[in-house]
Amino acid sequence: MMTTTTRAPDADEDAPELGELLVQSASNGRDRAAAQALAEEKTLLAHPTLRATLVVKQNGRMTAAWDRLMGRLYTLGLDDEQRVFLGLVLSMVGIGGVPLSAVERLDERRLLIMQRAILRLAGNDRIAIGTRI
Template sequence: MTLTSAQTADGVLLEGQRQRLIKSATSVGERAAAQALVAEETTLARENVQRTLGLLDRPSRSPVRWEGLMGRVYGLGLDEEQRAFLALVLSMVGMGSVSLAAVSDLDERRLAVMLRAIARLAGNDTLAVGTRI
């Protein structure tokens, strides 16, 4: 079994779990949210987040439980920035109510991930998000 580079003190996110999360998407919003979580890496690498989504201890064909995250955002031990990112991601799947002003809590890397996710959510795959020189 080959492990990916996404690793935290809590656990390791396996490539199969990343693929399962993305493949389980049943809507544009779920796909954008899944891709954002995979791209951000640190939040999804936490074992308690994987378990809450149903990526652990469940058959690979079981649906991902987005609603499980909504009720546990504050109980997952995430820092403020990870919570803001997760709240924005959950809003893409229609869960929760978070102001777009939450992007002010994100660092540059997470902001770029979120901007790409918003473009995907809008059906735009040509918009470039990055640093201007």
């Protein structure tokens, strides 16, 4: 006798990722650019303490409560580079005061994400980013 096991469809298969939900729920361009940067960076949104602090449900939608992060920036258990990246993202939404010179502490991947975020923030995502010869 042959036994067939069927797997129930995963309820999360078609569900949007948290980063996508935060981008979709952003109320303005600043929030959208910041949420997109976090979505692209991925490691920060995978951090349980950050998610618990940042993500709230308002009117039935997941959204980012940026102001909740500033006071906890050093208690989230992030490494230095994650903290710098998050500080720059918070600066995009008008919270905190991380100087732009902090980008020198970012790796190439996060630096490219930040470049794209700044272009989105400026309302121009058409500028090509890449190595010039």
